Amino acid sequence: MKEALYLLDGYSLIYRSYFAFINRPLTNPQGRNSSAVFGFFRSLFQLLAARRPAYLAVVLDSTTPTFRHEKYPEYKANREHAPEDLHAQVPVIEEILEALGVPCLRRDGYEADDLLATLAAACKREKRPCFILSGDKDILQLVGQGVSVLQPPKAGEGFTELDRDGVYRARGFWPEQVVDYLALTGDSSDNVPGVSGVGEKTALKLLGQFKDLGDIYARLAEVAPEGVRRKLEAGRQSAAMSRELVALVDDLDLKLGLEDLRLEDLDREAAIPLFAREGMTSLVKELSGVSPKPGTARASQASQAASAKVSPAPPAAAEEAAPEKAATEPRTLKRGIYQTVLEEKDLAGWVTAARRAGVFAFDTETTGLDPLGSRPVGFSLALAPGRACYVPVAASDVKPLPLAVVLRHLAGLLEDPGLTLVGQNIKFDYKVMLQAGLKMRCRLFDTMVASWLIDSEQGSYGMDGMALRFLNYRTIHYEEVVGKEFERTLADVPVAEATDYSGEDADITFQLYELFSPKISALGLEGVFGDLEMPLVPVLAEMELAGIRLDTGELARYGLELDKELDRLERDIFAAVGHPFNVRSTRELQGVLFEELGLAPQRKTKTGQSTDSFVLEELAGQGRKVPELVLAHRQLAKLKSTYVDALPAMVNPVSGRVHTNFLQTGAATGRLASKDPNLQNIPVREEEGRRIRTAFVPEPGWLFLSADYAQIELVILAHLSGDPRLREAFAAGRDVHRQTAALLFGVGEKEVSAEQRRIGKTINFGVIYGMSAFRLARDMRIPRKDAGTFISTYFQRYAGVDRFLKSTVRQAEVNGFVRTLIGRRRPVPAIGSRNRTERMAAERVAVNSPIQGSAADIVKKAMLEVALLLKESGLKTRLLLQVHDELIFEAPRAEAARASTLIRQAMEGAVALEVPLRVSVETGQSWGELH
DSSP states (O other): OOOOEEEEEHHHHHHHHHHHTSSSOOBOTTSOBOHHHHHHHHHHHHHHHHHOOSEEEEEOOOSSOOHHHHHOTTTTTTOOOOOHHHHTTHHHHHHHHHHHTOOEEOOTTSOHHHHHHHHHHHHHHHTOOEEEEOOOGGGGGGOBTTEEEEEOOOTTOOOEEEOHHHHHHHHSSOGGGHHHHHHHHOBTTTTBOOSTTOOHHHHHHHHHHSSSHHHHHHTGGGOSSHHHHHHHHHTHHHHHHHHHHHSOOOOOOOOOOGGGGBOOOOOHHHHHHHHHHTTOHHHHHHHHHOOSSTTOOOOHHHHHHHHTTOOOOOOSSGGGHHHHHHHSOOOOOOOOOOEEOOSHHHHHHHHHHHHHHSEEEEEEEESSSOTTTOOEEEEEEEEETTEEEEEESSOSSSOOOOHHHHHHHHHHHHTOTTSEEEESSHHHHHHHHHHTTOOOOSEEEEHHHHHHHHOTTSOOOOHHHHHHHHHOOOOOOHHHHHOTTOOSOGGGSOHHHHHHHHHHHHHHHHHHHHHHHHHHHHTTOHIIIIIIIHHHHHHHHHHHHHOEEBOHHHHHHHHHHHHHHHHHHHHHHHHHHTSOOOTTOHHHHHIIIIIISOOOOOOEETTEEOOSHHHHHHHHHTTOHHHHHHHHHHHHHHHIIIIITTGGGGBOTTTSEEOOEEETTSOTTSOOEEESSOTTOSOSSSHHHHHHHHTBOOOTTEEEEEEEESSHHHHHHHHHHOOHHHHHHHHTTOOHHHHHHHHHHTSOGGGOOHHHHHHHHHHHHHHHTTOOHHHHHHHHTOOHHHHHHHHHHHHHHTHHHHHHHHHHHHHHHHHSEEEOTTOOEEEOGGGGOSSHHHHHHHHHHHHHHHHHHHHHHHHHHHHHHHHHHHHHHTOOOEEEEEETTEEEEEEEGGGHHHHHHHHHHHHHTSSOOSSOOOEEEEEESSGGGOO
16 A cells, blocks of 8 residues: 555644633743644644654645635635734744654645645545545545545544544535535635525435535425525525535645655754743653654654753743853753662662762652552662662562661661752652651752742643753653553663663752752742742641542432433423433534524534533523523533542542542642542532532541631732721621622612622622623623723722732733742743733733732641641641642541631631631531531
């Protein structure tokens, strides 16, 4: 078989990549949107890795009007101009493609689709396989005779390949009917009119009965019902013109041959600096592992040499340029030579040297990622750049030292509070060692947390990526040593390989420490890092090891109830619609809502009219029954799959409890995040969420204890802004939301209605997040004019808040960052962007971060105070969970009252503010009983 040609529909992929991150756009080190660049090359590299093509081209649209605009001036006239920050990424993508040596094609006067059609037709003539990577439905008309469409992969999935039968299964029509289908339905994204009143369902029915558009009009008298026949007659001319617009040109003279599209080996050396400029170290890693076709990949040494092209990101603020440069000056490293320690005297020598140095890097190697069910395989130490050792305690080709002997020597090192232990994700190592019977008491320096604290906008803090970014060094990856499927552990590989891998881990961690430690000082972050984040590591580790008990029987019973409720909702939906359908199918739901029921579409997506939660809520708010029922069905189904069905499988077989993982680097504001499972995200207000929480229960004879800060973010706003009205309300213990409502509506506080208080509460919290009048109007379902009036009145009544927010934005514009009360620093690189959307988003970050970040800092400080107080008091009460402003404890029933008093005192006294912190404490037999 001839080697296949792979074609990428450039703009289809660029748009898809940009909008995939629209809710949380990616930005490069210069603060510019880079979502399209990242998504485009991630898809390209996935294709190269999966298919290894010999021939490939990226096809782009013409930059000039096409013949279709001449034929129909309204063609694509309804399209809004591409967002400025998307348009700006196209030259970057083309620059990197050129650097890589990937062929790029465009032709003035023609769309990319026409070039794709011409190349596909050539492949059909040659009987050469052709694969087109595109998410656009227009391209489906090219499928057949060896031409297939690859649809971009979703998260965690591969490419979806559509051949002729695949198109029919996916869309309900054959490839040769695509132009006829679009001639009937039109294409709103390109302003192709189609036949007025003919939607997807009608078009599919017609194309199932007739061969094509010509056949439909030749046998128009046979079309039923009469209403459809009249629409077709009235739209005959429009259908014909629409068909001309959507039919692709497949006979262009491109003046190139197949060999012009041969994909030689990628020029990594030229491309890596460009990816580094965009801050995309993960793509550099992917690039080193892809090869266009077998035999063309360069040796790993070439990849390592190319990695030396990586440059550091520029500083966020001019006045900090010197420390930034000094801390991230690129290095070109040679691989270290590390010692395998098999003799006790050698181990003693390393421990003595570490004690003498005062600072050492430490890393553990285990049989798995679960500290409760894993065994140590070995340990590594680094004392200086290039100077490291590996101490195996399990190996296949040598006799290692016994674990007990190694632990005895390490104890004198790890338990010395006068030493500094450097690690990458130390929390894991802390848990491993605690399970082995050894408690780390050194001063801790976690390079992962340090990097996040220095720049919380990076997004990735893994050692491999940081080594590439800051040290210009490509590390040995774990899967390269043990296999991609992790079928082995380091105990199963030759000890020399294990030494290279683990010794390098400690070595690189030490070198990152040398970069980050002065930077922490230069940015004034010593207090946040040394007094807050690092002492928190042991607290979080012990919380994770403690876990929380789950009543799986209760969840099973609730699961049966949810099944019955989902069945009832489906029956109600079918009764309202008049027939059954797959409620979970977006395509079928689109047909029901917008064709059968004739509801007004709210928003268009690539796959048709949107049926997301926002759209369903809008339709339900208009009194529509079916969207309301579908929304309820969707929420219950998600609740069941995410928690009711998933949580029992997460019960640890060793402990019998659920162990979440708290992420210190999970949010730029400083808030902790939770994963595997996420126990911070269980719904709080709804009865369904309460039922899930009820399944979390304490040990027999124990109680759960909840300590919750009252309105902590508003308290911080009152403290920071100095607004007298807000401060006085908190000092007097008044209902702040009721006071705000009274000020907005001009009534006494006693006359405030429940609805008015709800508006007051929404605005109070909305101000913290930079809520616009549009957002307030949408959330409260009130006219936008009224929403704008409420917000302007709010700032008139709370003038101190208005001054504080404006001052905060000005400071961010000058400095390029904002700080919390305790000193946490949040870069705001896009604050000076010329793009209004980016700049407004940056202003919201600047306003929100000092408030939400200060709240996160106070809660963390409270965790440290409470942990110390419980330890000193000798109580058995233990901290299990942190859910943002709330701490959940497990306490023996007999000491719950005393524990409640101590915990409240510690939390209320954690930080001294002008406005007092208030903590409410309650106990319950389950998590669901709290609140």
